[in-house]
Amino acid sequence: MDKRILIIDDASLVRLYYRDALQRAGYSVDEAMNGLEALEKLLVTPADLLLVDINMPKMDGLTFLKSLRRQPMPLAATPAIVVSTEAAPQDVEAARRAGGNFYLVKPLTQDTLTRYVGLCCGIKS
């Protein structure tokens, strides 16, 4: 499997936790600390799937997704899982409107994360 996942989260412990799970499951993983860094990385190297936190400094997850969806194709169509501690219906709806394809609520076990990432990558292929 040569799927490339980009983890976008400002907390280094969280990035490390997700990266460990995904690498063990055979994915190649890159990381960004906020939306701005993620956009810069994606312009250079595209990803197959994005894991996007909402609350981040510099550029939050929702602003990032809106900006991503305005980019040229195929970058604009990169599937994104929003991963957040916010679980209210209006948060899920806001993420969907911003351009999120899927929504997962933290905390996630490493198994749950890899299972959903697998499903999402499967959907894309």
Place this chain on the structure above:
Amino acid sequence: MDDPPPVTTDEFRRLCEFLYRRTGMVFKEDKRYYVERRIRERIRATGSTSFTSYFARLRSDFRGEAEKLVNAFTVNETFFYREDHQLRCLTTDLLAKRIAAKPRGDPLLIWSVPCATGEEPYSIAIWLLEHWPEVDAYDVEIVGSDIDTQVLEVAREGIFGKRALIRLSPELIAKYFVPIDENSWRIIPELRQSVRFSSANLMDTAEMRAHGRFDVIFCRNVLIYFDESSRRIAAENLYENLVPGGYICLGHTESMSRISPLFEVCRFSDAIVYQRPLEGP
């Protein structure tokens, strides 16, 4: 250069008095060899001709000598996963209690003070990743502080020898460290980024306040070096550095009940820790 002359009893006392005022650490006659060795080391390192000339240099803090002397006196030997029963207590009991009152996504602050070369704060980070299912649901901030500025530099570098890793399994070492050579390993960048280091003097009330308040403080095996009144000052400072309901873990031979009445004793299955009451002075 010739060896400096032996330190007299009076000189030994003057130096101990200086250290006490500066750090709260107490050295008595039984530690004379330990103290003398370090004084002579500093006399030699500064090129001073006698204790008197060295002491003048120290008192005027010429070229930061006071800090260098304090650095020479702090005990910095530690290792990863030391007293791991307290780490177990952290993830099974303390954090569960702390987050009961916090919405997910909120900051959760953990302070390791003194942190020496960083083994303890990095151990906390590794332990949370390995054992705490909520690790991605809170904004965990781990801070390591020490009075010794040299060890903080080492901590930031994150390079460790074999002895420091002795309690870690080969799997954990492979996961969180990169080998540099046969005898040293460097902690991976994400772990280095997950701990913030700063200097702290437990006796300096104003400086301690500036560090803010934490949910859990690890302050292990340092108060044993203090005398009773310094211990009380340090304990009162630490109390102010805890949020109401926050916990402090001491070394297993230390007891807060003998130091200060401010804290409540909490017995958990893995450790005895002390809590700043939710409502208190």
